[in-house]
Amino acid sequence: MRSSLTPLGPPVSRDRIIDTFPKWYTPDASLQLKEHFHERVNAACQRRNTGTVGLKLSKVVVVGDLYVGKTSLIHRFCKNVFDRDYKATIGVDFEIERFEITGIPYSLQIWDTAGQEKFKCIASAYYRGAQVIITAFDLTDVQTLGHTRWLEDALRENEVGSCSIFLVGTKKDLLSGAACEQAEAEAVHLANEMQAEYWSVSAKTGENVKAFFSRVAALAFEQSVLQELEKRNSTRPQVGDGDLIRMEGNSPETQESKRPFSLGCC
Ligand SMILES: Nc1nc2c(ncn2[C@@H]2O[C@H](COP(=O)(O)OP(=O)(O)OP(=O)(O)O)[C@@H](O)[C@H]2O)c(=O)[nH]1
Numbered sequence: 001m002r003s004s005l006t007p008l009g010p011p012v013s014r015d016r017i018i019d020t021f022p023k024w025y026t027p028d029a030s031l032q033l034k035e036h037f038h039e040r041v042n043a044a045c046q047r048r049n050t051g052t053v054g055l056k057l058s059k060v061v062v063v064g065d066l067y068v069g070k071t072s073l074i075h076r077f078c079k080n081v082f083d084r085d086y087k088a089t090i091g092v093d094f095e096i097e098r099f100e101i102t103g104i105p106y107s108l109q110i111w112d113t114a115g116q117e118k119f120k121c122i123a124s125a126y127y128r129g130a131q132v133i134i135t136a137f138d139l140t141d142v143q144t145l146g147h148t149r150w151l152e153d154a155l156r157e158n159e160v161g162s163c164s165i166f167l168v169g170t171k172k173d174l175l176s177g178a179a180c181e182q183a184e185a186e187a188v189h190l191a192n193e194m195q196a197e198y199w200s201v202s203a204k205t206g207e208n209v210k211a212f213f214s215r216v217a218a219l220a221f222e223q224s225v226l227q228e229l230e231k232r233n234s235t236r237p238q239v240g241d242g243d244l245i246r247m248e249g250n251s252p253e254t255q256e257s258k259r260p261f262s263l264g265c266c
């Protein structure tokens with residue numbers, strides 16, 4: 001089904017069309033356990049009543065130590081390529097991926113940041129306005145799992161509670177059996193502390209890469225539509241009990257509680 005809201009440009013490729021709510025990787029560390037889009041989101045999509053959601057770019061920032069495979073993960077998804085040779089990212093880079101989610105166009109701007117310390121201040125300038133933060137670590141090097149300062153820095157640049165967090169273990173093809181289970185168990189534990197969703201992926205084989213980004217896109221889309229609906233409700237004057245007129249920003253639902261995440265830097 002093609003949307004009448006699709007912006008000009010080439011059509012969205014078939015594998016970027018999402019009609020059913022993508023599942024989590026493990027229910028032990030998941031941001032959502034439901035299997036369908038929120039009913040208000042479904043209803044808004046059916047009525048083509050999602051406001052400006054289809055016209056905006058939602059920002060996704062990928063952070064983590066050098067050499068963990070951030071660029072490889074993004075290139076596997078966006079270009080379907082894998083390069084065995086390491087070329088350090090200098091500063092930042094980005095890709096735009098267009099989706100069609102329950103008939104509505106939706107775009108992610110995926111920012112790839114440098115893990116090398118000397119580029120840290122360039123990269124951190126791009127953290128602001130992130131809707132999703134992906135913090136990557138190397139499954140074969142558990143030390144990189146403990147390096148959570150990237151996430152702390154990215155969270156500091158954004159409104160409290162405004163970002164969805166994903167913890168991603170990379171290079172799954174290099175690990176199997178008990179070693180893989182052990183690394184995943186540690187990661188799931190940390191993901192819960194971070195209030196993040198956990199995924200294991202391989203940019204080399206492509207395992208879980210499309211499923212992971214589909215999940216990111218669907219969750220970000222759902223959040224964008226709900227925010228749009230909420231914004232509309234809170235800007236519309238409400239005449240009713242106690243002559244309450246609610247204006248944008250006053251809604252109790254928009255007053256998100258503070259995210260308690262804080263881990264020591266390693
Ligand atoms: N076997 C295997 N190797 C991988 C995988 N992902 C990345 N690599 C390799 O790991 C090395 C580092 O990958 P990059 O994607 O450049 O790492 P990065 O996190 O972007 O590094 P910086 O840009 O310096 O922060 C490269 O040699 C990749 O080929 C994977 O899934 N499997």
Ligand SMILES: [Mg+2]
Pocket residue numbers: 070071072087088089112113114115
């Ligand atoms: Mg890189």
